[in-house]
Amino acid sequence: MRLPTSPRHLLLLVGLASLSTGGAAYWLEAVRPYETTDNAYLKAHLILLSSKETGYVKEVLLQDNQRVKKGDVLAVIDDHEFKARVAEASAEVAATAARITALESEKRTQAARVREEDANIASASADHERSLRDLKRLDRLAEAGAASAQSLDTAETYCKQAKALLDKNHSARDQAEIRLIALDATIAEKRAQLQQAEARLELAQIDLENTRILAPIDGTVGNRSVQIGQLLQPGSVLAYLIPADGVFVEANFKETQIEHMRVGQAASIVVDAYPAAPLEAVIDSLAPASGSEFSILPPENATGNFTKIVRRVSAKLSFAAGADLSLLKPGLSVQVRIKVR
Numbered sequence: 001m002r003l004p005t006s007p008r009h010l011l012l013l014v015g016l017a018s019l020s021t022g023g024a025a026y027w028l029e030a031v032r033p034y035e036t037t038d039n040a041y042l043k044a045h046l047i048l049l050s051s052k053e054t055g056y057v058k059e060v061l062l063q064d065n066q067r068v069k070k071g072d073v074l075a076v077i078d079d080h081e082f083k084a085r086v087a088e089a090s091a092e093v094a095a096t097a098a099r100i101t102a103l104e105s106e107k108r109t110q111a112a113r114v115r116e117e118d119a120n121i122a123s124a125s126a127d128h129e130r131s132l133r134d135l136k137r138l139d140r141l142a143e144a145g146a147a148s149a150q151s152l153d154t155a156e157t158y159c160k161q162a163k164a165l166l167d168k169n170h171s172a173r174d175q176a177e178i179r180l181i182a183l184d185a186t187i188a189e190k191r192a193q194l195q196q197a198e199a200r201l202e203l204a205q206i207d208l209e210n211t212r213i214l215a216p217i218d219g220t221v222g223n224r225s226v227q228i229g230q231l232l233q234p235g236s237v238l239a240y241l242i243p244a245d246g247v248f249v250e251a252n253f254k255e256t257q258i259e260h261m262r263v264g265q266a267a268s269i270v271v272d273a274y275p276a277a278p279l280e281a282v283i284d285s286l287a288p289a290s291g292s293e294f295s296i297l298p299p300e301n302a303t304g305n306f307t308k309i310v311r312r313v314s315a316k317l318s319f320a321a322g323a324d325l326s327l328l329k330p331g332l333s334v335q336v337r338i339k340v341r
Helices: 007-031 080-143 149-209
Strands: 034-043 047-050 055-060 073-077 212-214 219-222 237-243 248-254 266-271 274-290 312-319 333-339
Touching: 073 237, 080 149, 248 333, 266 312, 312 333
Parallel strands: none
Antiparallel strands: 034 248, 034 333, 047 237, 055 073, 073 212, 219 237, 248 312, 266 274, 266 333, 274 312
């Protein structure tokens, strides 16, 4: 068969060849190196603003969609009972501390009494030793007939009295020592009670501080539900706080698209709401499992009626440093294009 050789046919063949070559080049340079998806959304780690205490709301200082700074007061719970608990705990701390001071003063007095009894023992011991020497001396004189029996009896009586006084002083000293030890134990107990009272005071102060609900970070308030006069319980939700920064992209790719995806690869993000302002991002991380594995009712594939469904794997993309994220809102749809080769 003879091929057409007219200039028109040749130009057509050349054009088709050029088109094929250009299409192949476009596929190799613009399509093949990229993976794309429109199953992607802006996300942020939303913060639940909630109460830690039980009480009625006295003030509400936040408005819908209000921008707040970290530490701003958002709502206040009626704090009369909390202040009373702080005052009660403070009084308990003061009373226990005063009792410890009194016991320490008594301890010093008791220690002086112990020293006094030591001195009495020393004096009585000296008297007893002297009476023993006098008794021995009179006993020898009586044997030689140089001392009367009455003098000997008097010396024996005095010796017994000195011994009794010494024993009495020892007993008094033992009692003073026991009392001193008891005071040490009582002081230790009161100091432990003081620590407990101080802990209760600290807890009461923390509870009082918690009546002022503060913004934990910079952000924007959304879905406010708190009202003045509302009875709050621990965990009651007042509103949501959307962080001022920290917006990221959650992109869901088919399992057939993730073969060459790696952390750190560059991506281009087009937000549907602002298509004229594409943003640069990188892959921050890949989910450890497909989305179906995290569902409440994972699919059961071990059945007789099996239909293969392509799974999707989530990728977290972080925006490049310096990107203007002021207009981005969690939940907006985006289109993602990742360079994988």
